[in-house]
Amino acid sequence: MRVSTASWPADPGVPNEDWAFASQRLTVVLDGQTARTATGCRHGVSWYAATLGAAIAAAPPERALENVLAGAIERTAARHPECDLSHPATPSATVAIVRFGRGAVEYLILGDATVLVDTTGGPRVLTDGRVEAAATAERRAADRYPIGSPEKRAALLRMKHAELALRNHPDGFWVAAADPAAARRAITGELPRDGVRRVAVLSDGAARIVTPFGRLDWPGVLDLLASRGPDEVVRLVRAAEATDPAGTRWPRNKTSDDATAVYIGE
Template sequence: MRVATATEAGNPTSPNEDWAMASESLIVVLDGATARTGTGCVHGIAWYAAKLGSALAGLAADRDSELANALMYGIRFTADQHRDTCDLSHPGTPSAATAMLRLRDTALEYLVLGDVTVLIDTADGIQVITDDRVDKTARAEREEADRHPFGSAEKQAALLRMKHAELAARNQPGGYWVAAADPFAAQHAITGEIPLGNVRRVAVLTDGAARLVALFGLLEWPDVLDVLEQNGPTELIRRVRAIEGADPSCMKWARNKRSDDATAVYAA
């Protein structure tokens, strides 16, 4: 299996809060949630994503374990790394959307928790696996934020209100679920497997890399896989940045960040 990975911070002056690892048998991708409020954590989102990602890479390497169990133990292990220094009960405690793909003898297993997108090209067509529950929260606040140009005081105030509304629904029944401090969020992950003989190529994208389809509507998912196959993940991210750069006010394509951290992993 050929594997290619690229990641790029949305802002060159800020840490990249995405995290990824990829081998011939395991892919782990995390998208750390932007902190617009306090977090109660002295370490930061990038630290959390790296700690959780590293834990998951080790735990999921045991092919006898369930991916959801690996995520549960990974969340618990990461929480233990800063339980004595940070307030893990804080509403804004660091969190991350998570995706894992793992090859076993006869199947490709997947897990998604949060808005990371997994693409699996099979003999029966492309399966798109993502968790859009966060998009169904804070809708009024999100629409208000979309009304204002990026960088304006009105936009910043609206984004803060939106974040508070999102946090109120995070890891709550009827809301959305991500990896944070509660290991039992793993029970809400989307999981499944596909017979290995049906799999042609796969990709994992953080939402910053999925924008050409999910936000801008300029490509379809088969086009994304073709770009990844023919030109690699770096080219996909370059195309995202070009569109973002052509709309600096974020008014043609309403969004919460001019440029988001973007990570793409491709395997075939």
């Protein structure tokens, strides 16, 4: 199988808060969640995503994916005990893991990452919609204002506080933070290995190419990844963002987002 990866920061001068690892056996994509408030942690979101991702990638291959994530969250927390890990905004990340075994392709999704699986029965789109379903009133209010305006900044702060109240809560959504119990809330499953032709994993910044931009559909994403690679997908995302910097055509929280795409296929 051919394995290719692209991960672009939203701004070349700012650390990338996405993190990716990809091999013929294992793919891991993390998207650190934007911090708009104090976090109680001196390390930052980029450090958290990279530290958690490395712990996931180093886990024994025979361990169940939920246990892999739970153990990685616990080990990452142990790396910075001097920080206030009980802070409501302690650094967090969405997680997507795809593992290729002899007979099955396993997946775990926690948060709004997207796993595309091209099977003999057609493409399957696997994602976790609980993030998008949280704080919907605050999200709609923020979408009314152009990016960069004082009104937008104030609305995004209100949205962040509403999201934090629902983060890792039974009535809200789940992401990796400091409590390993969140791993039990992940979306997991497996598909027969002989029925899987191609797999792609996208952070939400790369998935913008489909929603909201509509420049490709999901089969088109797989085909472009196969023909021209992940960098081309992210390049198209950046081109679309550049045509709407204020977010008036496609309402969103920021002009550009960190964008990561991984492709595994022939």
